[in-house]
Amino acid sequence: MAARHERHVPKEDPLTTLLTEGIPYGIAVGNHDQAVAGSPDSATDFYNQFFGEAHFAGHDYYGGHYGTNNDNHFQLFSASGLDFIIVHIEFDPAQDTNVLNWADALLKQYSDRRAIIVSHFILAIGGNFGPQGQKLYDGLKANPNLFLMLCGHEPGEGRRSDTFDGNVVHTVLADFQGRTNGGSGFLRTLEFSPSNNVIRVKTYSPTFDAFEQDANSEFTLDYDMSRGGPLARVGTFTDICTATNLAAAWSGLAANTTYEWFAEVTDGDTTTRSACWRFTTGTSAVASAPFRLSLTRDVAGNIVLSWPTTVGTVYEVVYRENLVEGGWASLSGELSSSASMLSWTTPIDASSPPRFFAVRQVR
Numbered sequence: 074m075a076a077r078h079e080r081h082v083p084k085e086d087p088l089t090t091l092l093t094e095g096i097p098y099g100i101a102v103g104n105h106d107q108a109v110a111g112s113p114d115s116a117t118d119f120y121n122q123f124f125g126e127a128h129f130a131g132h133d134y135y136g137g138h139y140g141t142n143n144d145n146h147f148q149l150f151s152a153s154g155l156d157f158i159i160v161h162i163e164f165d166p167a168q169d170t171n172v173l174n175w176a177d178a179l180l181k182q183y184s185d186r187r188a189i190i191v192s193h194f195i196l197a198i199g200g201n202f203g204p205q206g207q208k209l210y211d212g213l214k215a216n217p218n219l220f221l222m223l224c225g226h227e228p229g230e231g232r233r234s235d236t237f238d239g240n241v242v243h244t245v246l247a248d249f250q251g252r253t254n255g256g257s258g259f260l261r262t263l264e265f266s267p268s269n270n271v272i273r274v275k276t277y278s279p280t281f282d283a284f285e286q287d288a289n290s291e292f293t294l295d296y297d298m299s300r301g302g303p304l305a306r307v308g309t310f311t312d313i314c315t316a317t318n319l320a321a322a323w324s325g326l327a328a329n330t331t332y333e334w335f336a337e338v339t340d341g342d343t344t345t346r347s348a349c350w351r352f353t354t355g356t357s358a359v360a361s362a363p364f365r366l367s368l369t370r371d372v373a374g375n376i377v378l379s380w381p382t383t384v385g386t387v388y389e390v391v392y393r394e395n396l397v398e399g400g401w402a403s404l405s406g407e408l409s410s411s412a413s414m415l416s417w418t419t420p421i422d423a424s425s426p427p428r429f430f431a432v433r434q435v436r
């Protein structure tokens with residue numbers, strides 16, 4: 074955001090943009106939008122007067138804000154089948170942990186959306202993270218849907234790419250306030266090309282009606298959009314200290330499609346993630362019924378699988394020992410439901426390798 078308290082407030086005009094809501098946008102509060110520059114606890118009255126919740130509330134793309142004002146807020150938007158969440162975070166070198174946790178929870182809540190973080194100062198000209206940028210990256214990098222962070226603050230252009238757990242996060246700095254006439258309107262456009270798995274970044278000045286095309290102004294970022302979307306949560310378990318086996322049904326799988334999955338365990342402070350496994354469904358997908366499969370142990374130590382059912386429907390428990398190779402093998406035979414739940418028990422054979430269970434609806 075421009076480092077001035079006085080500003081012309083643009084009016085989103087549907088007639089000009091041909092978009093029913095005008096051009097959807099969001100704003101990251103900068104140090105000069107704060108009554109005490111650099112203090113996120115000081116007043117941001119002018120910003121909230123013009124760009125507060127009331128200004129955005131009527132727009133479908135507006136997602137909401139943190140706390141009592143609009144200093145930290147987010148938008149949801151979609152284009153060409155790609156769904157995004159973009160979170161705008163106020164300038165705060167110390168990075169308020171509560172705000173960071175709010176952003177982290179949003180990225181998890183919207184794990185099926187591609188996530189962009191925008192904040193005033195994330196990346197320094199030299200390519201190092203600034204203090205806030207480092208905290209934002211460290212605090213949010215475990216979200217596999219995060220792929221892009223955008224910032225200004227330091228006049229100039231720069232970028233870096235970081236990989237965590239196989240997921241690449243690009244951070245891009247573009248700030249033209251030091252140029253002639255306060256930047257001559259120079260702005261960035263990011264064009265997503267799913268068929269090429271790249272984001273094409275361009276730099277344009279409507280004042281000059283010209284592109285700046287040197288290496289730090291026009292470039293492509295690799296971004297794999299081929300997997301059909303970010304990871305989504307399959308199941309969540311709490312109070313698992315004494316659990317030995319946990320299972321969740323993965324519904325809605327498409328046939329002949331490769332999926333990846335992993336497990337994450339947290340005690341509230343530290344989070345540990347497993348390796349990332351993958352499997353490919355067969356010509357007719359298994360476990361396509363939308364129900365939650367629960368797995369417990371009975372007093373004798375047997376495994377008890379149970380799931381909600383429809384009376385008269387026939388199911389079958391299947392298993393596999395390898396999610397990479399082979400297929401699902403029949404285990405239970407046909408099980409007919411006569412109530413709203415069905416349970417099936419099997420002893421544990423300690424000499425067998427670990428097994429993955431699923432329930433198939435036969436008819």
Ligand SMILES: [Ca+2]
Binds near residue numbers: 114163
């Ligand atoms: Ca604030």
Ligand SMILES: [Ca+2]
Binds near residue numbers: 230288
């Ligand atoms: Ca340049």
